[in-house]
Amino acid sequence: MTTALAQHRISPVFLGLVAIMGASGWAVWRDAPPLAGLWVFLFIVSAWIVSLCLHEYAHARAALHSGDLSVGAKGYLTFNPLKYTHALLSIVLPVLFVIMGGIGLPGGAVFIERHRIQGRVKHSLISAAGPLTNAALAVALTAPFWLDALDGVPTAFRFSLAFLAMLQVTAAILNFLPVPGLDGYGVLEPWLSQGARRQLEPFAPFGLIAVFGCLWIPEISQFFWNGIHTLMASLGVPQWDVSYGLEFFRFWEGEPVVTSQ
Template sequence: MAADRARGEPLVLGVPRLAFRPSPVFLALVALFVASGVMTWHGFGSVRFDVFLFVVSGWLVSLCLHEYAHAVVAFRAGDRSVAHRGYLTLNPLKYSHPLLSIALPVAVVLLGGIGLPGGAVWVDRHAIPGRLRHTLVSLAGPATNVLFTLVLVAAVRLGASGGGPVEFWAAVALLAFLQLTASVLNLLPVPGLDGGNMIQPWLNPQWRRMYDLFAPYGFILLFALLWNPRISGWFFGAVFAVGDLLGLPPWLYAVGLDLIRFWQG
């Protein structure tokens, strides 16, 4: 430890502080999010393309923070491997499944207007003692989505009433709606997803073995559930009801969803 400090590399719980430094990729996403927000507000160029950049970059930033929340809680709970894998740098290119974690969620956002959860960081569960800690690691990601939902809804309710371009507030409302759908989806008790992983440590051995058998197919199970008209109706009914309860205007995020499909305009 003394040698590392002598080289200017202070440690945090035995890990170089460099492992916690935000990556240039994440900082570039944040910069794009801010820049596209300014462009949307001022109607620079094609406002539909501005909204597209704003929503997609904002969604990617939220994905990075969702997975960072899992990783940092796992690190504090005892899993140091998340630092060595680069998960604490918020770099989405370090995720174990970039296709599932980045490409697929963005495609679903554009085509279906749903904030699809992604399976990204690999946590060494054997390094984390105690069932409660395992549950908290799984809860950390959805909690981030819930927090984003509340902040964005508050921004829409306070900002939209004060004026400003409707395109900008439609984009913010759409981001809030996406975070809301992600919150609900992530909390569903589906094997392999965050909601299922929260309850997995508390299952008896027989049910846990069955859970572990289905966990690798969590995304397939999720799509199968949403494909069922009745279950899909229940899901969207719950999402719309919560959105109404929070005061998120349905017409506003519908406008945002139309705007991000700039290729249709």
Template sequence: MTAADRPGNEPLLLGVPRAAFRPSPVFLALVALFATSGVLTWNQVGNVRLDVFLFVVSGWLVSLCLHEYAHAIVAFRAGDRSVAHRGYLTLNPLKYSHPLLSIALPVAVVLLGGIGLPGGAVWVDRHAIGGRLRHTLVSLAGPATNVVFTLVLVSAVALGAGGSGPVEFWAAVALLAFLQLTASVLNLLPVPGLDGGNMLQPWLSPPYRRMYDLFAPYGFVLLFLLLWNPQIGGAFFDAVFAVGDLLGLPPALYSYGLDLVRFWQG
């Protein structure tokens, strides 16, 4: 097929229309909301608690889109062209497999529990990807974005907090950093169905892999059961707080951010 034969004469990139790589209006709207609410929070315009709420929620959703995009683009480069046809490379969160589990539940947990629950769900055709290392890299790509976001946001807090700008703005940034930190740790846990478990799955022997695949669909349930256990949940949060302290993330600042984001309690 020539370029003239294709609908709209749209050029292809590795056999896929370039439109499949363009950021969706939904993602661009989230970025605009994140930037606008950040400016409003900085300038103390209107209801600052509502500004912080919009800033944190939109920022979290933007990071979720980029987390899933990282999975998808690595899978695409590894040979899975289906991620492009499903719209995963447009950064549109509405294209995820389970909008309720992918968007609504993580946002609710962020607001109520202050935990960056792993969200999003891009379906990857593992049969189109060869080699165990490539499979591991596809799973690693998402959590790697959370780690990068954590370091960037912590650095921003370290450079800006205590200097210029209102404390509410830096509390919101600190909360986003803490959410990224919890998401990083949770995503790297070796739980079946989560990214950390999926990183290990290709390297398991066939009997263990079959057992893993049996439990993988219930990864979220397993995660909640583990965190509900006082010993395991306590150890997890102790580890998160310890890493936050090691990075220099002020607990009082992100706690204040969590208080601000619950604007309905003010």
């Protein structure tokens, strides 16, 4: 029983991340210059890493209920990002993607022992659990906008929510792409023939980088961001709120001058 409880105990590392998120979020709410941009940066990075932990936890939890009891022993149920199999893919690269392009793109991190799981539907649900978590977070973060509940909310905090919501939207959409190495392919893979899986397997390590690289192609980037802006607008989030959130986040480029819209 003690071992089982330890496998589900929330990690101090995760609690520390939540504390940083809370403290920096409070500072952003206070909207206190001259460090407003730095507080926004810390708030968004810590909140983004927390969401990555929730994304991976969702995979692990779905795997646990599908028959892979090994996820507990691996530490995946503690929300500890240091327990992930690829710290570079799970934490470092997603944070770099945000800094470089303002794109939310989680990487694969938990190792599921698939031979323990029976049924293609279960395999697909395990892969879908992560991006579905991002979609749920996107709904939660955009709720103040589409509920028109932002009266009295400081501008810097509002912009931070908008940018965080956009990160969750892009994470859900991009991770659902049927590209080897992403969760969308994991949803599709159980339904492919053995031959097709063998042919696509070598491309899995490069899928994440390939998607990010494609987003730097002007035509693809324009099409993608136009779609994101349209979706965000349908959720009540103005494009300028997201843009100001990104500008505050990149505090080293200088604090933006906010104008009325």
